[in-house]
Each structure stands twice: as structure tokens, then as C-alpha cells.
Amino acid sequence: MSLRLLAIDTAAPRLQLALLTGDDADTLVEDMPQGQAERIFPAIDELLKRNGAAYKDLARIAVTTGPGSFTGLRIGLSAARGLGLALGIPVIGVPSLLALSLACRCDAMAVLLDARRNEAYFQLFSGPAIPVGEPAVLAMDEARRRIPPGAEVLTSPFVDIAALARFAATADPAGYPPEAAYIRDADAKPQEKFRVARVPQ
């Protein structure tokens, strides 16, 4: 039987699943601002059942690694890594901006996502899944300035989940570890101000 791959994307306010069988992709896409953690396994179950498949038929899992909603990323990654562990199969972590670049059959493109706080997640590509430089979080103005003339600009955070599944089917697991790529650091500052003065040692 042909290879079956389950792809998961929960980085944006949408639950996206694809079951790839050979080259045929069946997708399940539901918009949801929240609730992915509750819905994801019943949804996977539906997707498998309507394709006459079971978990044990899966040969690979693919998941987006970000940037995106911190919580959304962790739901997708926990689900994917849990499935990989249970089934003993590889989990392919695909960076979200690279996954978004799969949607455009063009030579030069910039993926520019609203990262709030007047910032953007930004990365340039010279073709689908061919990055030029690393993903970064930039001031929105700076990101716009860096768009090369004539480049396509992709601003939707919603990955083409079938394209992602096809990409992951042949990707080398060693090059795509399922580790979150938050890009933006956690808001945490060392706290010293509450300390009472000590006699110098």
C-alpha cells in the first residue's frame, strides 16, 4: 500500500489536517479562534475513518513548527510528537514560513505575517521552500522595506495543508526536526528589585 502521512497545522486560528495516501490528499479544515486542543483528535479520527485508515497505517507525521500562536504550535507539536512516539514513526517539523512559501509557484517571494505589536514575521524565498536567509521578527516598516522589487508578498497565515503533506512525504527527517521555532522570545525579565540589601561579602 502507498505511504500514508498525516499533516497537522495549528499555528494559526484554524485546525488543518491532511491525510496523504500516495499522492491523494484528503483535508479537514476548520476555522477556530480556540478549541484546537479539544477538537484535534476527534477530527483526526473522522479523517482516518472516512479514508478507511487507522493510526497503525500511518508511516509519517508532519507538523508546522512556527512562527505562529505559541499555544497553537504546542498543541500541534505535542499531538504530532505523541503520535510519532506511540507509532514509532518519523515526525517532520516544517517551519511555518517555509510551509507558506509552498503556496506560490513564483521565483521571488516574501512571506510577511502580522506578528502583532507592529511587528512582522518575515522571510524571503527564491522559490517554493527555497529560503533566502532565516526567518526573523522585524518591525513592520523594516519588513516592508526588505521586500525586493517584483517579489510576491504572502501575508496569509494559513498553510496549504495538502501542499505541506506532499512536501513532508519526501523531506529528510534529519533536516526537519519537530522543534518549535517561536522566533519571538518569551517575555521574561530577571527580577532583582525585590531583594533586600546584604552586607558586601
Added chain:
Amino acid sequence: MRVLGIETSCDETAASIVERDAAGRATILSNVVRSQLEEHAPYGGVVPELAARAHVSHLDRIIAKAAETAGVKLDEVDAIAATAGPGLIGGVLVGLTTAKALAAALGKPLIAVNHLEAHALTARLTDGIAFPYLMLLVSGGHSQFVLVRGVGDYERWGTTIDDALGEAFDKVAKLLGLGNPGGPEVEKMAAKGDPRRFNFPRPLLKEARLDFSFSGLKTAVRLAAEQAAPLTDQDVADICASFQRTVAEIVATRARSALQKYAAELPGQPLRLVVAGGVAANKAIGAALREAAAASGAELIIPPIPLCTDNGAMVAWAGAERLALGSSDRLDISAKARWPLDSEDMGLNHAA
């Protein structure tokens, strides 16, 4: 039966496999804990986003290690249990979602465990005691007396109205420039100090209720420290010793009252006080509780400290207790930041 337990509600990433025999006796086959102390050390406390990030990076390997150590394949367990709350929601989501994935892919029941129930049932894992009993849970996140009537059957008799006791230790350690977690650091310094040098207040203690309040005490410690500043090592030791004496007195006084209430409301039942949570490791508090229990004619049970602090074995055990009663949960269950032990949905579920 064998149950895998997953714990990710604070700053320990933990997994364990526990076996429960037909008579209800437990064997811990593995118990793997990865502490995040180093990740949080520069911040003087647990940073929720950093905790969640560390959990998702490490949990699958910790589970694999727990299975390997136990010599059990994951598909040989009978159920997957995970803390579903209360706790830091980002971390709870990681553990619960991973547990759902394992349960779905392996075709095993999922048990969504209340972290407080896992603490409450630990004495049955370690000492095999029967219901009912009185539990004192004292940790970084909780300080409460709970009547434990059975699995899923709890009555909260008192709780903290502000800070948890472990939190108070941490805050005192922080203002004195000691390391984190504060409990062991304060205890170490207290050993060299004069417990009578400072007289700190004992909030709420004159009232008959079984609640705690540690916020005012923490402020009193700060004021005393500021007055004595700049602090010598001896000042720090004296403050720690005085603070520790005060909280030990508070806990012991409350424990005596709680045992009195227990004796009055459950006449004829053996008087048993079970301690759970990381603060159980504090020797001064342990000694004060031993005295209080002895004076009340009660048996005091303090499980081994690695099972009092957060761990996967207690979650696996709580899962086993629920599974033995036919209870399991659906894969669409939500993680909960807040989940009191006496809330309505603590009863047994027969969903699967």
C-alpha cells in the same frame, strides 16, 4: 494493570509507569523527572511560557525513558493518564495533548487526572492506606486541608486565601537573595539561625476557620529585613529561622484543629493525617506536624519526598485508581488552569 502517568503542570516534566495489582497494591516500575530549575533560575521563579516551551521539547523523550526504564513497551500499558489541571495551562496542554495522542494511536483509555487528586491519593500508592483520611497539601501552588472520602470524593476544609506556603518560602528566599526554589534554601539558612529573634505575625490564626494566609507574614518578613538591612549572614539566618518557626506553628495549629473536626465529624474512623506537596520536605514543619498528630492521637503519614513533590508516579496511580473503578475520559476533554478538588466534575466518568 499498568498505567503511564504524565505530569507537566508546573516546572517538572515527568513520566512514570505504575503497576496496580488486583488487590490494589502498587509497584512503581519507573519514575522519570526532568526539573526545569536551570531554565527558570535567572528569573527567580517559574516563567509559564518558558515552562511550556521546555515541556514540549522534552516530554516525548521523558516518556520513552520511563517506558524503557520500566522494561514495558508503550502498547503494553492499560491506560494513559495525564495531569489535566490545575496548573500552568501552557504546560498542562502539552502533557494532556501528548497523552491524547498516545491514547488515540495505541487505542488505550485516557484518564484526565486532577493534579490535586494525584497528590491526595499518593499515600495509597506508598502506604496502601484505606479511605477516609485527612490530607494536608502544602506546595508551591497550594495549601489546603481536604477530607479524602474516596476516589473523586473530596471535601475541602480550608485553603489559603492568598499565597501558598511554598510560594511564601520562595518569596522570602527571593527577598533575602537566596536561590530558587526557596524552601530548601530557607531551611538550610534557618539551621544556623535564632528562631526567636523575630516575632512574626500569624495571620488568621485567632479565627476558628481552617484557612491559611501567608501574604501578611511575607510582608512582615520584608519589613523586618529592610529594618535590619544591610543584612549580615547571621541576620539572614535569624530571619529564616524565625519565619520557619512561625509557619511551622501556623501549620501545626491548623492541623490540630482539622484533626479535631475530623474526630467530631467522622466518629469511630481512624484518625489519619496525610501530608503531600513539596513543603512536606521541610523538617521543622514535619516535626511540628508529628507533634500535632501525636497530641491528637492521629497517625501521620508523609510519603517519601520524591513522591511529595511533582512526579509522574502519582498521576499514573491516580489514573490506575480511576481505571480500576471503570472511569476514563474522552479525547475532547479540556485542560483546566483552575480545578478545585471538590468541584462537581471530580466524580467518576464512564465516557469511553
